Amino acid sequence: MLQLKSPREIETMAEGGAILARTHIEMRRAIRPGISTAELDRLAEEFIRSHAGATPSFKGLYGFPATICASVNEEIVHGIPSSRRVLREGDIISVDIGVFYGGLHTDSAWTYAVGETDAETRHLMDVTESSLYAGIEQARVGNHVGDIGAAVEARVRRGGLVVVRDLVGHGVGHSMHEEPQVPNHGKPRRGPRLAAGLTIAIEPMVNVGTAETRTLSDKWTVVTADGKRSAHFEHTVAVTEHGPRILTKVA
Ligand code: MG
Ligand code: MG
Numbered sequence: 001m002l003q004l005k006s007p008r009e010i011e012t013m014a015e016g017g018a019i020l021a022r023t024h025i026e027m028r029r030a031i032r033p034g035i036s037t038a039e040l041d042r043l044a045e046e047f048i049r050s051h052a053g054a055t056p057s058f059k060g061l062y063g064f065p066a067t068i069c070a071s072v073n074e075e076i077v078h079g080i081p082s083s084r085r086v087l088r089e090g091d092i093i094s095v096d097i098g099v100f101y102g103g104l105h106t107d108s109a110w111t112y113a114v115g116e117t118d119a120e121t122r123h124l125m126d127v128t129e130s131s132l133y134a135g136i137e138q139a140r141v142g143n144h145v146g147d148i149g150a151a152v153e154a155r156v157r158r159g160g161l162v163v164v165r166d167l168v169g170h171g172v173g174h175s176m177h178e179e180p181q182v183p184n185h186g187k188p189r190r191g192p193r194l195a196a197g198l199t200i201a202i203e204p205m206v207n208v209g210t211a212e213t214r215t216l217s218d219k220w221t222v223v224t225a226d227g228k229r230s231a232h233f234e235h236t237v238a239v240t241e242h243g244p245r246i247l248t249k250v251a
Pocket of ligand 2: 107169170201203234
């Protein structure tokens with residue numbers, strides 16, 4: 001059963017999502033060579049909690065120890081912030097953040113360059129971000145989940161890159177992870193039908209090399225099997241009668 005949200009619940013998610021979007025703006029400002037991922041985590045937690053009623057969604061979720069997932073270079077998702085992980089010029093870092101506000105979760109990830117990065121990496125980031133918007137464009141009443149994945153994957157392939165298949169987007173709201181799963185590949189007109197009030201996290205994870213992944217011994221960090229770089233862009237989106245509405249942006 002897909003959980004549909006009322007217009008009022010969607011407004012609440014947009015309020016939480018705006019806090020999340022401003023947290024990303026704080027991250028963008030803070031990311032520079034020499035800063036550790038633990039310091040970014042501290043900034044994000046402080047910023048979220050400075051808003052009355054807002055708390056980090058990820059801290060404690062399935063036992064995750066931090067506010068942000070901080071995944072550097074070949075790390076795809078679920079990197080654990082650490083004071084020993086210091087960013088260097090040319091790195092990229094994917095910051096994934098969840099905010100719980102008014103009883104509802106929102107979820108958004110963004111990949112940032114640390115200073116100047118190389119052309120291959122910039123291409124990876126550009127293609128991944130544009131594949132997110134290609135997916136969002138399909139989040140319309142009457143379309144199917146497969147339309148989203150097909151659009152994401154087509155954009156990524158056109159860029160000569162590959163989507164990660166082991167990890168998927170998801171419904172989000174009362175829980176961080178709800179039905180349906182939203183893969184970054186698929187066939188048009190296949191999968192659950194999208195209805196007004198559905199709120200989903202669309203989140204392409206895209207690799208330069210192989211799509212294969214492995215999980216590090218910390219049991220969290222998922223990396224590319226070949227050690228090449230990966231990018232991750234994610235918005236929480238409401239399917240509405242007026243088309244897709246991005247909830248994780250500054251209102
Ligand atoms: Mg996320
Ligand atoms: Mg997500």
